[in-house]
Amino acid sequence: MSKSDNNYSTKHLKWKLLRKHISPAQLAGFSLASLIGLTIVILAVQFHQDVRPIFDDEESFIKKDYLIITRAVSTAGTLLGANNEFSQAAIDDIQAQPWCRKVGKFSSNDYSLYATIGVGGGNSMGTMLFFESIPTEFIDVADSDWKFDPSKPEIPVIMSRDYLSLYNFGFAASQGLPQVSEGIISKVPLEFTLRGNGHNDNLKGHIVGFSNRLNTIVVPQDFMKWSNERYGSGLDRNPSRLIVEVNSPGDVKMQTYLEEHGYQVAGEKMQQGKAQYFLTLVVSIVIVVGIIISLLAFFVLMLSIYLLLQKNTKKLQDMLLLGYSPTEVARPYINMVLAINAVVLVIAIVLMLLARAYYLPMLQAMGTSGGTIVVALIVAVIIMLLISVGNVIAIRRKINALWIQQS
C-alpha cells in the first residue's frame, strides 16, 4: 500500500477525525490512578501469597492447629513446692471444651540421662539431658525410623530446631566451633547413657527431624514406656505439659479458658493465629483500598470518555450518516482504552514484581521462599478484563445512543 493510499485509509481518517478533544492529561490521570489501584491490589494478593507459607508451614512436624500448654510457674509455687502437673480431672475438663478436638500428654523420662556427641578428632561433648514423648498421632512425620525396637535398641529423636540454632548461632560462633547443618547433624551418631533402677546402659541414637513447634526433645512413646519401666522409679506421674489439637488457635473462648485456669501456651501458635488473622485483615483492607482506587480510576476514565464523546457528538453522528456502523465509530476509542489498559496491566505487574524482589529477601530470612505469582497474575488479568469490558460496554452504549438524533 502506497503512502498516499494509507493517508486516505478508513483507519487513518477516522483516527484523524476522532482523536480531536482527546485529553492527554485526563488519560494520564486515569492511567496513573488505574496503575496505582491495580498495583496495590495485586501486590497485596502477592504479599499474602508470599507470607502465607510462614503461617501454614507445611513442613512442620506438628500440624497446624496444635497448642502446647503448661501451667504457669510462679515464684510462690516454686518456693512452696506446688506441682505443675495436670491432674486427670483437668485433662478431662480440657477435653470437654468445645474448641478442643484431642488432648495428648507429654510424658518424660524418670531416670538419669546423659548424652554424648562426637565432634570429630576423637573429641566428644556430653550433657545431662531429658526426653519427652507424645502420642505418635500428634507427630506429623512420615518417618519410618520413628519407632523403637527393644531387641535392637536405637533411639530416634526429634529435636527443637531452636536448639540447633542456639548451638550454631550462640555456642559454636562464640567458641570457634564449626556450624552444622540439619543434614550433617542428622548423620552424627549420638550416644545416650541411661542410668537407674540398677541398670546402666549406653544406647545409640540419631536425630530424625527438627521441629519448629515442639520446644523439646521428643522420642517415640514405645521407647519412653520401655525405658521408664526399665530404668525408672515405676511411679505413675501426671504430665506437666499437654498437646492439644484445637479448632482454631485464635479462638477467644479458648483464650479465656486458658487464662482462667492459669495455663500458658508454649510457642507462638496462638499469637500466630492472631497474627494470621491480622495479616488477612490488613491484606483485605489494602485490597479493598486498591479496588476503590481502581473503581475511581474506572469512573475517571468513563467521565473522560463521556466528555470526549460529548464533544465529538456531531462528528460521530455525521460519521454514522456516512454509513459507518456504531462499532466502527467506537473502535478508535475502544482500541485506545484497551491499549491504555494493557500498558497499565503490564506496568502494574512489573511494579508488583519489583516490590516483591525488594521484600522477598526479608521473607527469605524468615525461612520462606515465597508463594506462587500465578494467583496475583490471574487477579491482575481478571481485574483488567473487568475494567476493559466495562469501558467497552460504556463506550458502545454511549455511541449507540447517538444513533437516533433528536429533532
Add this chain to the structure above:
Amino acid sequence: MNTITLHNTLPNVFAGRGDNGSEIWLREVTLERGMHYLISAESGTGKSSLCSYLYGYRTDYSGTMAFDGRDIRQLSVAEWCEVRTHHIAYLAQDMKLFAELTALENIMLKNSITHHKSQQEIVRMMEMLGIGDKVNSLVAKLSIGQQQRVAIIRTLCQPCDFILLDEPVSHLDDQNNAIVAQMVTDEAQRQGAGIISTSVGNNVKISVDKEFKL
C-alpha cells in the same frame, strides 16, 4: 431497493394542524427507482425532516415509510448502515462535512468504506466542478459554495438506488449548477438510480418526472 413509499406520514410537530395541502404529508406517495422527483417546499414545511426520516436518524413522525414495502422503523442498525452505503446516497442541507479534514479526505472518508470511485476519478470530479486546486485544502478554509461541491462529490461516491439531495445547489452559480446536474444525472443513469431532490427555489437543473409540493 426499488420503491420508497410514504403512507399517511406526518412529522410529529405538525400533528393537529390539519390538512395544509401538502402532496407528501398525510398522503400515499410512492417513489420509484430510476425516476427523477423534485420536492419543492417553502421553508419550515418539513423538508429536512423528510430526509432525516428517510435516512433513519430521526423517527419523530406518525404514519409509515417503507423501502420495498418494508416499514423502515423495523430496520436494524446494520441494515441502516447497508442503506447508507449501498442504497441511498444522501446530501444533507448542512452538508455535514468535517472541517478539520481536507476536501479530498472528506470524500475519501466515505469512499474508503464504499470503494466506489478511484482517487483519480474523485480528483477529476473536483476539477470538473472547479475545485481541483482545493484537493488538499481544509474544508474549513473553503467557501460555502466550494463546500457544497465537495459534499456533492462525496454523495456520489457510493452505489445507490436513490440519490437524495436536500437543496443541492443553494449556494451554486448557474454554471456549477449545470455541471452538478449533469454529474448527478450521469451517476444516476449509470446506476439506474432515482433522484429525489428538494428545493426552496433554486432548483438543480435536472429534468424532473414528477414534482411534489411539500
